[in-house]
Amino acid sequence: MAVRGRVVISEIFCKGCELCVSACPQQVLEIAADRLTTKGFHPARLKAEGCTGCAICALVCPEAAITVYREVLARPAPAAA
Amino acid sequence: MAATEQLVYERPHSLSETPNSYCPGCTHGVAHHLIAEVLDEMNLRERTIGVAPVGCSVFAYNYFNMDFAEAAHGRAPAMATGLKRLQPGRIVFTYQGDGDLASIGMGEIVHAAGRGELITVIFINNANYGMTGGQMAPTTLPGQKTTSSPYGRDVETAGYPIRMAELLATLEGAAYVVRRSLHDPKNIRLAKKALRTAFEAQVRGLGFSMVELLSTCPTNWGLTPLEALTWLEQNMLPAFPLGDYKVAPSLASARP
């Protein structure tokens, strides 16, 4: 089962440079052509399911605009010895 | 099995909350967040003083969340020398571009490295002078057109680009001099490791450290941010080979 991740892209910082869109291995990011940030950029956003929380987008983002989350499966507590 | 969400990455504390004024897609910003992550991970933020250059990153002091000084063009290594010699327990780094470090500041950088100043230098090489509109730099490639080499850099009259990592590596005072690139995720990760090692060299008092980072300049290269990454890979890597040019033996064995 694929790891599930989530990114939050801050519109205070995002300049719509597309570096994250191109770098995303799952290709689940897009530039929002229908929206503008207050600075006049088209921001990036998730376009589909499939983010794995790999954080490659955050790595390549020049603005450090992306916060990345990943679901981790909690293991059951170990049985008493 | 239950699933909980874990934070994998957030904006480093060593960056301020001020949006930077670099062009969209410019890898200055990548260098900034890598430095900030390293300083966070090494818990150095409160002990660090940065020295900003003149160039696109002239306002770097607005983007980092730590004490900062603004140097005259090219003089950051000398200013850093003054700051570090008076406060040996602090961490001092400079952040410089092609003109600042390799042109007007050539004297200062060579001698800071020669003296083995315990400072860390981050050198952003994007083969032109960005802030002033894209003029030829000491790192401009042969044949590369810039606003002050409109026919392309002519090696007959303007000479060949200067390879700073190789040059400074010849000096005994240099403990760690490497070149990395910011054009793709793998190289960005390697760049971060190099930055970490460079700051370790300073923390351990091993000598002068410099990480040269090949970077893009989409605006002045006349390319989109993504095209610029490709241009870097195809044109700059052959001219400025990535590698470790000087690694002090004690550093090689002391990986974090």
Place this chain on the structure above:
Amino acid sequence: MPRELLKGNEAMAEAAIRVGLEAYFGYPITPQTEILEWMSRRMPELGRVFVQAESELGAVNMVYGAACTGARVMSSSSSPGVSLMMEGLSYIAGTELPVVLIDIMRGGPGLGNIAPSQGDYNQMVHGGGHGDYHPIVLAPATVQEAVDLTVEAFDLAEKYRNLVFVVADGNVGQIMEPAELPAMREVKRATPEWALTGAEGRERRFLSSIYIDPVYEEVTNKRLQERWLEIQKNEVRFREYYLDDADLVVVGFGTAGRIALSAVRAARAEGIRAGLMRPVALSPYPYTAIDELATRASAFLVVEMNAGQMLEDVQRAVAGRVPVDFYGRMGGMVPFPDEILDEIRRVAREPRMQADPRVEWLKRLEKVLPH
């Protein structure tokens, strides 16, 4: 402290060390290299910072960085090296940092020579670096004065967050005279609220001379100008000799002033009512004192080891009320007392109003030069 036979350069260096100098950055240049060499031996001995920089350009920028920490720091150089430092000095002024610089002046312009001169007056007093800023400029004439003014320089620099220059001709740097050094003080690193020490447990700070928004640049400039007004009110310094009843006022600083004193004494012995006004601070300049003298003297004679730089400040203060004449030696030449005595006799005999006394002076100089 006992008086010792001291060389000017070394006395100034040791004086700075005695009052808590923490870092010296410099470069060799004649005739002040003894300062660098003294520091290279003493500073490491005391566990303090010494760096011979790659150039004067490197040195002034190291001073700039070091001054950001709040410590007492200085450099020294001579005329061509000081020219090289002008960029850095403007930056230091724009960042409002306390810094002391010693300039031991030599013949120029250009490479010139290594003989004493006062050719840097305009550069130091009226600004060699770009922009509106005013350093305090102190001009010793003896080794003791050089010691005392170097000590004061650090206090003034910190009091006003200002540049302070100690400007001496090569003579003062090179001569050996008895002088008393201050007792050794413990180094007390001040940590002013602007110092860059690492943002531990506090908000981050930055020090810069950039004010990209002209609105704030003007605010900064206004602050610098108001500071300058205060300095002008408080820091005028000069020495007066035989001025109570003087009819002819000789004005000279540094070695020129010192030699002129001998001439003034000789003139008095001949019955000429001459006196000497010797500015000790060149900036702020004693305009008010000279203005007052202009109400009761018949003439002024400015004596300098340059082509008439302080002359213009005297002319400004006198404002055309009485004649201001001039005698200068240039290029490293030092006047003898009897040259100045001849000039005093000439001016006392027939003082003349001249728009530019240098015209006639050059003709007189013709006779003294080799052919």
